[in-house]
Amino acid sequence: xxxxxxxxxxxxxxxxxxxxxxxxxxxxxxxxxxxxxxxxxxxxxxxxxxxxxxxxxxxxxxxxxxxxxxxxxxxxxxxxxxxxxxxxxxxxxxxxxxxxxxxxxxxxxxxxxxxxxxxxxxxxxxxxxxxxxxxxxxxxxxxxxxxxxxxxxxxxxxxxxxxxxxxxxxxxxxxxxxxxxxxxxxxxxxxxxxxxxxxxxxxxxxxxxxxxxxxxxxxxxxxxxxxxxxxxxxxxxxxxxxxx
Numbered sequence: 001x002x003x004x005x006x007x008x009x010x011x012x013x014x015x016x017x018x019x020x021x022x023x024x025x026x027x028x029x030x031x032x033x034x035x036x037x038x039x040x041x042x043x044x045x046x047x048x049x050x051x052x053x054x055x056x057x058x059x060x061x062x063x064x065x066x067x068x069x070x071x072x073x074x075x076x077x078x079x080x081x082x083x084x085x086x087x088x089x090x091x092x093x094x095x096x097x098x099x100x101x102x103x104x105x106x107x108x109x110x111x112x113x114x115x116x117x118x119x120x121x122x123x124x125x126x127x128x129x130x131x132x133x134x135x136x137x138x139x140x141x142x143x144x145x146x147x148x149x150x151x152x153x154x155x156x157x158x159x160x161x162x163x164x165x166x167x168x169x170x171x172x173x174x175x176x177x178x179x180x181x182x183x184x185x186x187x188x189x190x191x192x193x194x195x196x197x198x199x200x201x202x203x204x205x206x207x208x209x210x211x212x213x214x215x216x217x218x219x220x221x222x223x224x225x226x227x228x229x230x231x232x233x234x235x236x237x238x239x240x241x242x243x244x
Contacts, residue, residue, distance in 0.1 A: 087232035104186030112167030187238035
């Protein structure tokens, strides 16, 4: 006859199993927490200042003024996501009346206005400035005819302004290297009206114009094709005062 020895239940087996389950759960929780933390850290953008010798992103953050751009404006602001190139003058407000000082005809002094610009596109190597009156159709029946009042080509990329009267015949106020294709002649819309709208357009080019392309306006505009990074426009209105 087989005799089985029956051991008394000491009560130690259940607490041991409970401790093992608890420890295993703690290990799982810690492992899960660590994996989540590592995943979040891997997706976070790198922050902090650039390492020593590293180059800051071109265009920079607002507030700096590389390249001498006034008012804290960044050169290259016309890039992706930035403001466009802006052309301004202290002579009259954009779209406003052009003073007689800057007009032609009777009573006008035909002095070119002071101009300045900001937010130049990156890669600009030179500028072209054009002032025209787009309303007259000259030559007659032309689809693009107008009157040219001022044109300056090969303005260096380092230039951010032109002083008053820079458009005079044989001007000495233009930056070195600039070529005046058409000296400034002030607006002269007749008193009979209506007022004409005069437009100053500054073009930023990514490649220089050859000297052979500077003979006249048509040659300059043809040579500019395919090189224009951006442009800025500033305007004004004018009509001669009625005769007294």
